[in-house]
Amino acid sequence: MFSAMLGEAWHAMGANRLRTFLTMLGMVIGVGAVVLMMAIGQGAEASVKRSISAMGSHLFVVLSGPPRMGGARTATGNAPSLNVRDANAISELYGVMGVAPVTMGKGQVVYASNNWNTDVIGTTAEYMDIRGWGLSAGYAFSASDTRSATRVALLGKTVVQNLFGDDGEVDPVGKTIRINQRPFVVLGVLDSKGQTLDGRDQDDTIIVPLTTAQRKLFGNQLPGTVRQIMVQAESDNVMSMVEEALNSLLNQRHNIREGADSDFSVRNLTAIANSAAETARTMSLLLGAIASVSLLVGGIGIMNIMLVSVTERTREIGIRMAIGARERDILMQFLLEAIMISIVGCLIGIVIGVTGAVLVSVFTQAEVIVSSASVLIAFSVAASIGVFFGFYPARKAARLNPIEALRYQ
């Protein structure tokens, strides 16, 4: 009996194709929008999460220069206020696991006839551990390289591609490149890290020993000064304690009295990253919510058409009742029709949403994720909308008085 009703619902849908299609369109657009928006939102969330784990965990960065309001501008003056001795002092603090002083600048890199402009980071061997950054080839430099300021370099993937070509035929390890005209031996190739939260390519980087950078690349700086110090805490639990200790230690070392402006700033990168993840999640939810409104509108469209359909088919309902249809048979018939419209609309919507998501990822390079959960949610929401908005018209049909329905012209 149920299958007979399904068949009838299917026929009823086919009886007025244009109208059915238009009714469905609301559902199609709604579901398509939900699937697409959730794909974009979840993609953003995932890429944020990946950048966070690529950044390293429970990290602080201490920047030279006074703290500026309004975020992550390079608050580094011409004369960096931090130095290697600050870094050494920080490493003595309780709860600190690793410290890496960092200085950086632009470098023009040349290998054979290839030329590339990239960021050069001068730091200690510990930097790699703090950032959780591995090597895909060769090996990292050691403390002795830092001590003796050897001309060795670790290349990011993007740099390798630009200097040695994409095909991987030339092994960069052991080759000599020139950075700002000075020869450097390539010690290793860095693992790919992808983009940062703000979209910079982290693989477009060269890492050299701190001392080498200070003395041989960016020679105009005061000896021993660094632009920033990366600090890794032992665990999430000690983050706030370490932050306080950092501030008081550096204030003391830099002779900054209480209430005076400090010449450094401490940023909790993990907190910033977490809030970015939170933002991405909120955005994802918001997009979904906005898209759901169109589902609601689609549902109202279905209800509207079902009401029209019940009125138009009053006589048919009367005939069915006269030959023995119970109230619940009529109810089921119209409910099934509404559900079928929304489910078919939903399926089309899913196809369109997924196609849209693929197109978005192809054309914008943004990451999109179509999860089975989002498809399932869209599907079940659509089905419940069919039930919810189909119920009132169906009940109206079922409650008709048979003789009045039969008399209806």
Place this chain on the structure above:
Amino acid sequence: MQASVIEVKHLYKAYRSAAGDFPVLKDVNLQVLPGDYVAIMGPSGSGKSTFMNILGCLDMPTAGSYVLDGYAVATMAADQVAKVRNQTIGFVFQGFNLLARASLLDNVALPLVYAGVSKEERHTRARLLLEKVGLSKHLDSHPNQISGGQQQRVAIARALVNQPRLILADEPTGNLDSTTSEEIMAIFDGLNQEGITIVLVTHETDIAEHAKRQVRFLDGCIVQDTGAAIAKASGVDHV
């Protein structure tokens, strides 16, 4: 003594309107025994259709009792009434009332859907009945592709598909010419011979003469009843 198929006592029906209640049936009493063949006649507006609709459980009386096949219709739950319409009664309308979108086979099989019969059996039984009314060549046609007489045959087939005890027909030949009417009446005659109780409404005396018993309505009252042949034979005192 045989139990009656229809037993109507002191039946009243009034339509409510702005100008007050408008009585259509006033104290109608009727008893129909199994196998009876009743023709209801009377002028237009005398309440025949109203009465038939009440007999067919499509409408409810304002007052009075209606016992169908031993059960008081007024006390039945909605689903039970639906079951009665589905299985005890076959209703044939003047305007055929077929579903335009469905094939003849599906039209005839529709009551079986509501009876919960399986698809194969639905089709077998519907095909059988369409053959019986002479439409075996039109199983997949649609109502708008066949003549009025043929449509009424389909309607009769549909009324018969659940093997009802009682056929109610409100002017079944009202939309048909006299030759076609005779053909339809021949079907009813045959059904009555098989033992099915029939009550039909007609304006034409030659149609009414097919029946065993004629009942005449006037202004919502039965003014003439030639009496139940069966009832007389079995000595039951009809009203």
